[in-house]
Amino acid sequence: MRPVLFFLLTFPLAAQQPDGARGAAIYSSQCAICHGRQGEGGRGPSLARARLRHAPSDESLMRLIRAGLPGGGMPGTWLNDFELRDVAAHVRSLGRFPRPPVAGDAARGETVYLKAGCAKCHTLRGEGGAFGPDLTGIGSRRNAGHLRASVLDPAADVPAGFVLIHADKITGARVNEDTFSVQIRDASGKLHSFWKSALTSLRKEPGKTAMPSYRGTLQGEDLDNLIAYLASQEDLP
Numbered sequence: 001m002r003p004v005l006f007f008l009l010t011f012p013l014a015a016q017q018p019d020g021a022r023g024a025a026i027y028s029s030q031c032a033i034c035h036g037r038q039g040e041g042g043r044g045p046s047l048a049r050a051r052l053r054h055a056p057s058d059e060s061l062m063r064l065i066r067a068g069l070p071g072g073g074m075p076g077t078w079l080n081d082f083e084l085r086d087v088a089a090h091v092r093s094l095g096r097f098p099r100p101p102v103a104g105d106a107a108r109g110e111t112v113y114l115k116a117g118c119a120k121c122h123t124l125r126g127e128g129g130a131f132g133p134d135l136t137g138i139g140s141r142r143n144a145g146h147l148r149a150s151v152l153d154p155a156a157d158v159p160a161g162f163v164l165i166h167a168d169k170i171t172g173a174r175v176n177e178d179t180f181s182v183q184i185r186d187a188s189g190k191l192h193s194f195w196k197s198a199l200t201s202l203r204k205e206p207g208k209t210a211m212p213s214y215r216g217t218l219q220g221e222d223l224d225n226l227i228a229y230l231a232s233q234e235d236l237p
């Protein structure tokens, strides 16, 4: 361990009060872009809630901010322990704001979800296809505005970890890849496994979507209800 880090870790943090202004400044420069200015959420989940799924205690909150959630789209930071403590205190203070209300009727949204064929590509609570990302608990990872954008304009923000691959004539989502082989799931849910040496072409398009846009297909009340349904998907206990 580097000496400076050791010093910071052993310094009695509890002896000092968090610096609220510094926490707010770090939050607006490094976190608000994904979590919203008031923690209302966006690409990242709303932080304006009393209980955070991944951060039940202040220690776990600081650890999470330092390390991020790799794979979930949350980057780590290089903040020192004082800055971590300040920004964590700011995140806790956001819990005082109520979550923005979501228009629409979640119960009726389930019908829209099934009718529109979303389950062909997405799993929700263990049921459905596996081509797109699992939507179980999606309401606690993304806010309503982001969910609406995902449905109307999927190409705008492809979730971290999703990579579209063309291997010879097969197009699909990357499931696994190493130096020698690649596994791909096509839109029908079928898994394909290839030795790279046996392929004539292998093309990756990270950031490219394989989800159709529903702009024009879903609108008005149906769209509101669908978004309310997705936003109501909290993590399974």
Ligand code: HEC
Pocket (backbone or CB within 6 Å): 026, 027, 030, 031, 032, 033, 034, 035, 043, 044, 045, 047, 051, 052, 053, 054, 055, 061, 064, 065, 069, 071, 072, 073, 074, 075, 077, 087, 091, 140, 141
């Ligand atoms: C590039 C976008 C992005 C940035 C920047 C970002 N986050 Fe996140 N954050 C996310 C995403 C996405 C998740 C959800 C990941 C998951 O659930 O797997 C998340 C999750 C979290 C969680 C867990 C929420 C819960 O309910 O448990 C906390 C707390 C958090 N972020 C705080 C922060 C703080 C503080 C900063 C700034 C230092 C920050 N984030 C910067 C995208 C971001």
Ligand code: HEC
Pocket (backbone or CB within 6 Å): 113, 116, 117, 118, 119, 120, 121, 122, 131, 132, 133, 138, 142, 147, 150, 151, 154, 155, 157, 158, 159, 162, 173, 187, 208, 209, 210, 211, 212, 214, 226, 230
């Ligand atoms: C042909 C397959 C397919 C269908 C049908 C489909 N999706 Fe998707 N969806 C995907 C793929 C692939 C992704 C990941 C790439 C992306 O976001 O563009 C995705 C991403 C998403 C995301 C973003 C998830 C995240 O973690 O941010 C949401 C939300 C979503 N879909 C909802 C829906 C809803 C609601 C429907 C039905 C109205 C639907 N999808 C229909 C394939 C599909």
